[in-house]
Amino acid sequence: MPAMVVLPSCRPLARRVLFDKVHAILCNRITGEDDEYLVQWKTSAPTQTPPLSWHSVFELQRCLELVQDYLEERATLLRAAPPLNSLSKKRKSPDSEPNFERQSSPSKQNFQASCRIPSTERSPSVSSVSLPTSTNRNRLTVTSAAAVVDVYNGVLDSENGFIVARSESSPDIPRMRLQDIPTPEMAQAARRAKTTNAETLVRAAYLRRLSRVPGKKIHLVNTVDSSTPSLRYRYIPEYVLREGVFRVSLEAQEGCDKCSPHMGRDIGCEYTKKCRCLEYAAVDVSRCDDDQMKLHRRIEETGEGTTEERLSLPKRFPYYAEGTKRARAGCLVPFYLNSRHAIYECNDNCKCGPTCRNKNVQFGRVVELEIFKTASGRGWGLRCRQKLYEGQFVDTYRGEIITDEEATRREAAASSRDKASYLYSLDKFQESEQLPDEEIYVVDGEFMGGPSKFMNHSCEPNCRQYTVSYNKHDPKVYDLAFFACRDIPAGEELTFDYLDKEEADDIVEVSEGAIPCLCGAEKCRKWLWT
Numbered sequence: 001m002p003a004m005v006v007l008p009s010c011r012p013l014a015r016r017v018l019f020d021k022v023h024a025i026l027c028n029r030i031t032g033e034d035d036e037y038l039v040q041w042k043t044s045a046p047t048q049t050p051p052l053s054w055h056s057v058f059e060l061q062r063c064l065e066l067v068q069d070y071l072e073e074r075a076t077l078l079r080a081a082p083p084l085n086s087l088s089k090k091r092k093s094p095d096s097e098p099n100f101e102r103q104s105s106p107s108k109q110n111f112q113a114s115c116r117i118p119s120t121e122r123s124p125s126v127s128s129v130s131l132p133t134s135t136n137r138n139r140l141t142v143t144s145a146a147a148v149v150d151v152y153n154g155v156l157d158s159e160n161g162f163i164v165a166r167s168e169s170s171p172d173i174p175r176m177r178l179q180d181i182p183t184p185e186m187a188q189a190a191r192r193a194k195t196t197n198a199e200t201l202v203r204a205a206y207l208r209r210l211s212r213v214p215g216k217k218i219h220l221v222n223t224v225d226s227s228t229p230s231l232r233y234r235y236i237p238e239y240v241l242r243e244g245v246f247r248v249s250l251e252a253q254e255g256c257d258k259c260s261p262h263m264g265r266d267i268g269c270e271y272t273k274k275c276r277c278l279e280y281a282a283v284d285v286s287r288c289d290d291d292q293m294k295l296h297r298r299i300e301e302t303g304e305g306t307t308e309e310r311l312s313l314p315k316r317f318p319y320y321a322e323g324t325k326r327a328r329a330g331c332l333v334p335f336y337l338n339s340r341h342a343i344y345e346c347n348d349n350c351k352c353g354p355t356c357r358n359k360n361v362q363f364g365r366v367v368e369l370e371i372f373k374t375a376s377g378r379g380w381g382l383r384c385r386q387k388l389y390e391g392q393f394v395d396t397y398r399g400e401i402i403t404d405e406e407a408t409r410r411e412a413a414a415s416s417r418d419k420a421s422y423l424y425s426l427d428k429f430q431e432s433e434q435l436p437d438e439e440i441y442v443v444d445g446e447f448m449g450g451p452s453k454f455m456n457h458s459c460e461p462n463c464r465q466y467t468v469s470y471n472k473h474d475p476k477v478y479d480l481a482f483f484a485c486r487d488i489p490a491g492e493e494l495t496f497d498y499l500d501k502e503e504a505d506d507i508v509e510v511s512e513g514a515i516p517c518l519c520g521a522e523k524c525r526k527w528l529w530t
């Protein structure tokens with residue numbers, strides 16, 4: 001991993017640029033010790049000459065998402081461009097510069113523009129232009145060589161302690177058109193300039209976010225390059241419901257009322273027929289007598305059965321109780337581990353209380369996870385710092401819950417099939433509840449969620465995703481929970497199969513845009529999905 005630079009957290013008197021005033025970061029350079037970034041300021045109307053100004057990364061601490069966007073594009077372009085020394089051997093004309101000078105969106109578009117230098121409008125000296133002085137008493141004045149800032153098409157002001165830019169076109173203000181940025185000199189300087197300060201600040205900001213996520217610590221490790229997962233990702237403890245999505249309110253959810261917190265061993269929710277939360281749990285056919293078997297078959301065939309009829313059947317409890325093998329307590333029992341049956345947990349309205357053994361996933365993650373950069377081109381991955389036992393709960397998948405229509409819209413708007421890896425339909429009960437397609441909700445975990453967003457696919461996975469409901473009367477909103485499907489040594493990457501097994505068996509032909517699978521498993525199906 002590249003050496004990290006320790007930076008002071010805040011410079012005295014440093015002023016900041018606010019995120020919502022900035023359109024994009026267009027270029028970078030190094031001045032003294034500081035990496036600096038060229039800011040394109042937002043304007044009320046589209047223009048080819050918006051205010052542009054260079055700022056040290058310390059002034060951009062409130063815009064680190066934008067700095068990170070720029071760094072990512074820059075890294076991609078640098079990977080694609082020939083090394084600098086091959087360029088220096090033979091000087092190329094601006095029009096034959098490598099791709100680095102031809103990025104797109106938003107800084108890419110600027111890099112893509114032709115690299116002609118404007119003959120008359122260019123700043124006389126890009127390295128020594130100071131802020132134009134003004135009669136405005138709020139205007140920032142540049143007093144030392146270290147604070148020299150280049151500004152084009154405008155002037156910088158100070159507003160409530162933050163730096164802002166205003167368009168201005170007086171003759172002493174250097175002019176620069178967007179399409180001319182970066183100039184060949186800028187592009188060359190950008191390639192050479194270190195971006196270490198920015199990388200360090202981006203990483204520190206991400207670590208701060210991770211430290212605020214409830215539950216056991218989440219670590220971040222990158223021994224591959226200097227990147228950090230996107231700062232645009234928001235960690236959320238619960239689903240965020242978007243327009244058109246409704247769930248049964250938590251207060252209104254029905255709890256078990258005949259159980260009690262002190263039923264004692266062998267008579268807790270898991271041992272009694274009293275627990276109403278287990279109404280739809282898997283029937284334990286090995287404990288059914290003939291009449292119960294008949295009833296069970298009828299309910300299975302017709303899908304119909306009264307609550308009392310369902311409750312009269314012996315059920316399979318999802319979790320090993322304490323007092324079984326120590327390592328297994330709280331782990332999924334083999335029946336659920338190997339089936340697709342939904343798991344029904346007790347909830348806050350149950351009489352069994354908080355220590356009920358039928359509560360697990362709802363308490364959230366209790367294992368220490370590590371987000372790490374994979375060395376095999378699969379981006380970031382997830383692993384656990386401790387050994388996990390077969391059937392042990394890892395974490396839930398969180399995100400925005402959106403309507404089916406919105407999910408279709410987001411998928412169509414996405415630029416690649418990557419989007420599909422973040423969308424999970426909550427369709428477990430679609431058939432049994434006869435819900436039409438358009439009523440099915442979808443979880444989108446691309447922009448917000450938990451660390452499980454980083455779980456990669458494997459054709460021979462060590463985890464599996466299960467349906468967990470605490471509210472048997474809400475077939476549309478439930479949890480997607482990951483459990484270890486075998487013992488997993490500490491530090492082994494956690495993976496699951498992005499395709500359900502039955503779907504996987506059906507793969508016939510590969511469609512355009514399918515993502516090649518790099519899981520490395522012996523029985524790899526070669527594609528993430530088809």
Ligand SMILES: C[S@@+](CC[C@H](N)C(=O)[O-])C[C@H]1O[C@@H](n2cnc3c(N)ncnc32)[C@H](O)[C@@H]1O
Pocket residue numbers: 377378379380381417418419421422453454455456457458515516517518519528
């Ligand atoms: C839900 S994300 C997993 C986290 C992701 N690696 C990241 O860095 O954000 C799914 C994406 O990871 C990548 N990915 C996951 N498993 C993969 C695999 N087995 N082979 C190749 N790419 C994989 C694909 O780009 C996929 O669209």
